[in-house]
Amino acid sequence: MATKQSGLGRGLGDLFARTDEDESQPLKDGSTFAEIRVEQIVPNPHQPRTVFDEDDLEELSASIAEFGVLQPVVVRKAGRNKFELIMGERRLRASKMAGRASIPAIVRGTEDSALLRDALLENLHRANLNPIEEAQAYSQLLSDFECTKEELSSKLHRSRPQVSNTLRLLNLSPRVQAKVAAGVLSAGHARALLGLESAEAQEHLADRIVAEGLSVRSTEEIVALGRGGGERKSSVQRGPRLPSDREREISSQLSDHFDTRVKVNIGRNKGKITIEFASGDDLDRIMAILDGKTI
Structure with missing residues (x-):
């Protein structure tokens, strides 16, 4: 059932017309738009954010109480009368705080893994x-x-x-x-x-x-210098030479390129590059990079 909104909320309310929870409006990309009861939406197990600022949630809740939800959440079907949240955790939490019974949502297909992946990446x-x-x-x-x-x-x-x-x-x-x-x-x-x-x-x-x-x-x-672990060295021992700026820069570049730890030592007459690997498969991966193949 439609609810009366004012200002910006009314404008967006006209754009995303409210529907009963068992009704939906098809969208161009194959998704549908519907008004879904908040208790029908279950959390997304892949939600990357685990910490939510309570002050921000209260501010958003106050806005939703006055203007409504201005941007639909994104969900996918997760069984009979159940939907899994893909995007919009803050909006869903704030809507519950505001005492709203339902929330506007874009419902995406359950089998389109690429679409779900892209939505999670965007989130x-x-x-x-x-x-x-x-x-x-x-x-x-x-x-x-x-x-x-x-x-x-x-x-x-x-x-x-x-x-x-x-x-x-x-x-x-x-x-x-x-x-x-x-x-x-x-x-x-x-x-x-x-x-x-x-x-x-x-x-x-x-x-x-x-x-x-x-x-x-x-x-x-x-x-x-090897002193990070708290192991004290004998007073007669000297710590390793501190890498130069150039050695650190090249080590960082090579570590990024090979996705593993790389040490560079530039001596007066010769130098050495040490590439670490964790397993045989990791060595094969590094060899493929050296051969110019994409991993």
Whole structure:
């Protein structure tokens, strides 16, 4: 049943005319538009955002109470009288807070996996995620939809190295990931901590970063000197030579290119490049890149 709205809400209400929940309006892309009861919509298990600002939700709820939902959520059928949310988690939550019984929705086909994947990619691109949520969303998309890193980076308008670097954050220990998700550690600090192999070493240096307010550059130097794990060296031992700016730059470029850790050592008369790999399959992947094939 239609409800009276004012101002901008009335204009959009005319554009997306309200219908009974068992009625729908076909759209050009094969989807349908319908008014769906909020209790019929179940959460999306692939929702990348896990933290919602309560003040923002209250503000949106007040707006919805006055003007209605100005942008439909996107759902897909998930059984009889059930719909799975694809896009619009904040709008759905705010609508429930505002006491609305139904919400305008675009219903997309259940079997069109490409359409669902693209909707999730768009949702990820628009959401304000912390680095760990973003990395988990990337990993979920790569796993569930067999989406390549190239396709993911293209859809999100981000470089492949940026996608790869974000995914590497999942190699951090759970305690460190929690600090990154909470905003205590920056993504730059987190990437520097990836240079430490053990979870204990990562956590020790993460605690130092928080306690001492270490910069990203200082963290990188500590990791390079081998002091990040808290293991004290003998006074007669010298720490490894700190990489030069050029060595760090080339190492970073090659690490992004091969999607693995690469060390570069430039000596006076000769140098060395070390490419690390995790398994035989990982070695085959690196060899394919060296041969000029696309992975």
